[in-house]
Amino acid sequence: MLDIQTLRSDIQSVEKRLESRGFSLDVAYFQKLEADRKKVQTATQELQAKRNAASKSIGMRKAKGEDASDIMAEVSNLGEELKQNEARLEEIQGKMQEFLLSIPNLPHESVPFGQSEADNVQLKRCGHPKDFGFEVRDHVSIGEGLSMLDFETASKIAGSRFTLMKGPLARLHRALSQFMLDLHTSEHGYVEVYVPYMANSDSLRGTGQLPKFEEDLFSVSNGYYLIPTAEVPVTNMVRGEILDRESLPLKFVAHTPCFRSEAGSYGKDTRGMIRQHQFDKVELVQVVHPERSYHALEELLNHAEEVLRRLELPYRVVTLCTRDIGFSAAKTYDIEVWLPAQNTYREISSCSNFESFQARRMQARFKSEGKNELVHTLNGSGLAVGRTLVAIMENFQQEDGSVVIPEALRPYMGGVGVIYP
């Protein structure tokens, strides 16, 4: 959520900055709403003040045993008018809130301007795609060749876009999340957290999934939603809190399953486990002092990259352009891993600074010299586990259909160095 004060004071520049990400701000609507609000709120508060004063003097007279029927008659006439004003004010404020919740974040000045995904800027490229010397297979072919990846059974159990893994491949999947958690907790200073896999609508509103993106979520009974990312439960840990300045930065890492309905992506990545309704992810979340958030973003990116370096996977980092950054983000780096079978780089992590956008929705603040100030929040995948598994299968495949285990993972695999069919 943007600060309503900046909309009041300088809506033109807000409009302009939002335009760069393809969002057209309804300035006239805002100004109309704001004018109405001002008028009705002032009137309502005046009536309330009048009523309060009258009621107070009734109380004072009654305490002295005096008659107060004249004031009571007077103030009872206020009732209807006040009620109407209050209802009208509530309506306007509701509309204003809805309007504010639907506006995306302002892109940071360092975000490259662009019209589409094609305008994202490659920041760096690390590692070298291997020269295989044989016809590479994709992870589906490799996994099924190993008899360890079974989409048919998964769809029998649940439906399309689910995965079933068996044996050493399932273990490799588990090894990956263990490895990532250990790296981030022991070397990068994150505190491991275990969190609910369902969240309420307040939480989803806090991080920006609601109200705009409900169709991407799975909802269950009792008003719960399955989390689409650990970002939701972890970031919402600080919702409504006033933190000590000294406690910042907070750095959390969580391994959770993520559930996404992937509405509107039918026909995209239908083969394999690239785009699933359920996938595991290790998520990094930081809650920081506003002055430190861009430094923290670089640090966070580096933490995610480190996973790929240790796994010896070739990757590149791109800075998303204004048109491609997500709704809540001010700036985002995507890390893309090399997938030889697709002969391209595919997203495996997204690291974003949300500045105060989520914090304002969540009312997450810290005390600074007696004043309350909004924190900045960041998160990044460190990494998407399923896609990392895909990357390992494809980058470490051998001609006979076996898959070599990267050195860093072998302690987690009971010393196994190669997975054979």
Place this chain on the structure above:
RNA sequence: GGAGAGGUGGCAGAGUGGUCGAAUGUACCUGACUCGAAAUCAGGCGUAGGCGCAAGUCUACCGAGGGUUCGAAUCCCUCCCUCUCCGCCA
């Protein structure tokens, strides 16, 4: 699932219709005393928002949402959460 108790300011804890945004204690901040500290004394000390150049002033908030009333922390209704005991379960 059954029975009971309860949700008030950072914490503790009073307040069952009226000068209550809320006593008191404690923590914290400022000042006085002190060489300094402790103790003591005095003052300050919640959140969100409106109006205003400002000083300031007004409004809302006592788990959430409705209702009754001139007036609600206090009465009524619905919901949520926490705790204790029992049952069940991993």
